[in-house]
Amino acid sequence: MFEMFYEAFEFTIGAMLAYLITRVPFLTFPRVKSWNQQFSPHPEPVFVDGHLIQRVLHMRLFYWLALVFAIIPATFGWLSIAHGSAPIGFGMWVVSGWLILSRVTSVISGEQATWNKLLAMELQIVINKCAGENPCCNLAYPLWEVTCVKCNTCGENLLNQPRPDLGRPRSDGWIAGFFRLLISDGRPIVASEEE
Ligand SMILES: [Zn+2]
Numbered sequence: 534m535f536e537m538f539y540e541a542f543e544f545t546i547g548a549m550l551a552y553l554i555t556r557v558p559f560l561t562f563p564r565v566k567s568w569n570q571q572f573s574p575h576p577e578p579v580f581v582d583g584h585l586i587q588r589v590l591h592m593r594l595f596y597w598l599a600l601v602f603a604i605i606p607a608t609f610g611w612l613s614i615a616h617g618s619a620p621i622g623f624g625m626w627v628v629s630g631w632l633i634l635s636r637v638t639s640v641i642s643g644e645q646a647t648w649n650k651l652l653a654m655e656l657q658i659v660i661n662k663c664a665g666e667n668p669c670c671n672l673a674y675p676l677w678e679v680t681c682v683k684c685n686t687c688g689e690n691l692l693n694q695p696r697p698d699l700g701r702p703r704s705d706g707w708i709a710g711f712f713r714l715l716i717s718d719g720r721p722i723v724a725s726e727e728e
Contacts, residue, residue: 540620547613547624551606552715555632558595558602559719560711563588563700575701578676578685581663585677586656588699592648592719595700600636603629647697647720656682659691679721695721 563569571584579585606625613622636646645651659682663673670687682692698719703710713722 543618543620544624547606547610547618547621547626548628549624550621551603551610551625551628551632554606555599555603555629556715556718558598559592559698559700560714562595563591564702566702569701572699572701575699575704576679578678578683579696579699579701581656581659581675581677581682581691583660585699586653586660589648589653589656590650592697592700593646593650593653596646596648596719597636600633603632605629607633647718652694655692655694662691697721 572579572588606629610622610625610629613619613625615622639646656677659675662668663675663684669684669689669691672686674685675682675691676685677696680695681690682694683690698714698717698721703714705713
């Protein structure tokens with residue numbers, strides 16, 4: 534009986550490790566302080582400009598980098614099954630394998646990632662509209678709020694797109710912030726003050 538619980542415990546440890554490792558790129562890379570000086574601090578609205586589009590594309594890169602990072606727990610899982618603890622190895626295998634499978638099938642089925650090229654294009658259209666001949670008002674100032682992109686001057690809804698996590702250091706601290714990001718995977722949580 535005890536052995537069974539212990540194996541389940543080991544499996545969970547392996548699964549959690551693999552989950553964490555594959556989230557390292559998006560949890561850590563964009564959150565360096567020097568990398569966020571051009572953005573307003575989390576959770577304030579973000580001004581829509583070229584920097585923001587660049588950031589969306591970077592987040593997209595980190596999202597796909599998880600596939601490369603999945604090789605780490607997959608390899609350690611395999612080694613652990615062969616030479617160490619089988620339940621830990623199996624846990625790592627299941628989670629990294631699931632990540633690879635689900636991301637690859639989402640590409641095949643045409644599902645969009647949280648951060649994608651289309652989103653970057655839509656933001657570019659907002660910038661063009663605000664700077665072009667047909668702006669919403671004379672002082673167009675597009676801000677990405679929690680639920681949509683709005684002009685700060687006239688209040689017009691410029692893009693009905695909830696804001697995903699943009700890699701800014703979290704205002705709720707590293708531990709609580711990371712925990713939320715781990716659960717949400719960076720997707721927008723509308724109806725709350727979360728990114
Ligand atoms: Zn306006």
